[in-house]
Amino acid sequence: MFNFFEERDHKILSFKDTIQSKIFEPISDLEVEAYTSKEPLSYPERTTGDRVALQPGEKWGDLFDCAWFHFTGSVPSEGCAKKIVLLIDVNGEACVFDDEGNPVRGLTNGSSIYERIHGEPAKKVLQFNDCGKEGQKVDIWVDAGCNDLIGELSKDGTLEQAQIAVCHENIRSLYYDYWILCELSCVLDKNSARYSRIMKVLFDSMNILQTFNDEEIDKARQILAVEVNRKNADPCLTLSAAGNAHIDLAWLWPIRETIRKAARTFSTVLELMDRYPDYVFGSSQPQLYLWVKEAYPKLYDRIKAKVAEKRWELHGGMWVESDVNMPNGESLIRQFLYGKRFWQSEFGMDTEMLWLPDTFGYSAALPQIMKICGVRYFMTQKLAWNSVNKFPHYTFDWEGIDGSTVLTHILPEETYISHAGPRAISKVEDNYAQKNVSDRALLLYGIGDGGGGPGAEHLERLERLKNLQGVPPVKQEFSEEFFKKIDRDDLDYPRWRGELYLEKHQGTYTSQAKNKKYNRFLEVKLRDLELLASIASLYGFEYPQQKIDEIWKEVLLYQFHDVLPGSSIKRVHDESLQRYEIMIDEVEGLTQGLLQDISGNIGASGTENPVMVFNSLSWERDEWVKLGQDWANVNASAMGWKIEEFGKKIPEFAEFKATQLLLENDALKVEFSQDGSIKSVWDKFNEFEAIRKGEKANVLKLYTDNGDAWDIQTEYRCLPVEYFKLENSKAYKDGPCVVLEQNYVYNKSRILQKIILTQGSSRMDFETTVDWHEKHKMLRSEFPVDILAEQATCDIQFGSIKRPTHKNTSWDEAKFEICAHKYVDISQNERGVALLNDCKYGYRVFDNIIDINLLRSPDFPGKDADQGRHTFVYSLYPHKGDHIEGGVIRASYELNMPLTVKSLPDKKQDLASSLSFLTVDNENIVIETVKKAQDSNDIIVRLYEATGSNCRTVLSSDMPVKDAWLVDGLENDLQKIDVQASGIVLDVKPWEIKNIKLNLTKV
Structure with a gap:
């Protein structure tokens, strides 16, 4: 049935689009030539690309191609004495440069697939002259990438628009007056007097605007002003608004494009700051600033000036907006160490905030790490993405495993890319659970993820929202000022203890396994290098400080929350893997050089076939080590070295047995089924069976995995399961080890697994090589342990946490995949079983089954993820007592940090034959x-x-x-x-x- 009032209201609200269409009046086309290239060219090189003349609609590039555009023209007579702008849209991201080759303004295409709920991404209006002159020349150079804000090819890489236009400022102001009241009407009670008044002035002004002459426009603005200027009396809630541009350092575009994104975004910020005196902006990630400093030094100097003016805020203390699930504890401290030192050295400033708006869950170790690094406040919004349970708090004290607390604010709008309109502000007020405690909330506005930042539209809206009746007032101010205002002893905030688990993106614990392996490997190798270099420095050898810092910063870069988690495009991961390999070579080269320096001066008199055994752990170790084909049982000093003799004959071990169905040493007796799975693990030291009776362990299962790099579909276990099939196996002895070597096959993929028991050790190692060629499959291995426990102990940074092995509540069930570092343990009082690993992070622990996620192969956003060869180790470790009494912590370190053995040269001098540093x-x-x-x-x-x-x-x-x-x-x-x-x-x-x-x- 026709409803007159609904039809009228729709007409009123949609009239804002009519007003908007009148703001710019094109008066002349620009001439366009472009110099294209596959990779970016510098300003001096801008004409070395392939030249092409262009008209709108003509193609200039494919995805991630680059070009320098040259726009030329002259202002026609129609623009005389009027405000002149240029309308430029290359269907990509672009940046205008001045005559000296410095960025001055970013431009973004309007056809971007950026989600419109957060605002229009287009930035295609370039200010030119406030009072145009006939014949005035236009001659500008623009550096462009053939990709939209989030890495997509728009309209097949064609030129969209290149025009000189008149900007009618009075219509532009009219538009924002009208827009703000339209938006406000959408959040008001339709029975309220405020709503009725607003609809009346909108209706009246609409009816006046027939020809859009100056008289009509002035009269319409006067009518609207009555309601635009209506103020709040005594508000209960005030919003602190801060401009920001969340820039993913790598995601759906390569790192090289991020550097140009920074130039576009930051130059736009500076241009808008000159036009809007209330505008304050903040950006995080020292790595981003370093890139700008190196690539665009004059732009960087302008940023520094705005920081000094307190218009530009330095967000967060980390080197990058890191993942905080998978980096080890030392990595997280280095994020702060290098990040905060950069702020101090470059800007003379510090920050007390951690700024992680988009990271995929937050470790329970983080509050203590923050506190010891001088960080008191934490801002995020990601927990709003929970898929099962709504996180109950927005402002709260977050308590870590050690009792440290940090004041935390989750953005009530549940986004860091607000469009800053009345509906956004109303959502903040509606959502904010702590509005009964605190009178302030934080709003972050601007186009983000791919950068861009706030546009003039955001600032026009905020000017009208300072104290507009109908929504809470908004004040533009720094985020840290907001935190200081809410950090009051008289405010009783709720407390949340333990991890901030994100009920989403659990696939990131496993996606892109090679990146995760290299990250773990470099964390370990850098640890060993720094210890060895510290010792060597006391003997007069040089500590390679500069090189270590360089490598650490690059490792931290790849811990960014879309690189280490595996949620970037293929090019990002391919390039990071290449760099990882180079860094590993550099670290190992430095380490071997220091070992050579030290070993060349160690006394070894009286020892035949001497070797130096280096141990980086803080306890003595008695272990079997191999050098070439020879084995030796060595005692290694804590955090130092010891000279040991190699080449002695290995005795026969009576307990050793190695067949295709049985492995046995002095600690464990392991029985296998014909299909290669394990049916029994008898702990001989502690006299218990580790595997549940009648069940199989280490079955190499394949699940259908239709998720992307972020998410594992929760129903994957309901789908048919497939298996790797045992093709052949052989058993043998190798010195102090018994080994069962199994070859498995599935489709085009193969697995070679060496299952190893070593004399004197209860650790059963699964040395695994996978030639992986599957898509949308997930490889897992599970161990149904004969242990009854309600919780599993999971290794995290600087400690461990307990997680449920049941689904009693929706909060428990939502943790269907969990993140752990070097071990997961399930224990009773008297016995337990741990699963250790050297580079894996994804687990499932329901029903007292330890299930490890070994590989998955999503095809988005990284095509052909993890195809090829993988090597890794996981280990089953039965033990007495709980994980503490059973020595699980040390066992997990020992798996990840093996002893280093180096032959000694003939030269024998005067360093000690053993050292515990x-x-x-x-x-x-x-x-x-x-x-x-x-x-x-x-x-x-x-x-x-x-x-x-x-x-x-x-x-x-x-x-x-x-x-x-x-x-x-x-x-x-x-x-x-x-x-x-x-x-x-x-x-x-x-x-x-x-x-x-x-x-x-x-x-």
């Missing part, structure tokens, strides 16, 4: 890091309590300690520590991280 006398303590201080030759030692217990420990060294200080994560002195004859006595709280700076005597 650092030791602790309490098994609960792990020394995680030893490195040179950033600003001195002192040594930084980072240790933590790993079991959740209060303890006292003595930190000692074979080298004389002159002085010691407690420092924070950024290496600032906190207090001096007494150095006693026995060492340094430390009282450590559960899960506490201690940072100690040592002044050691050089040898």
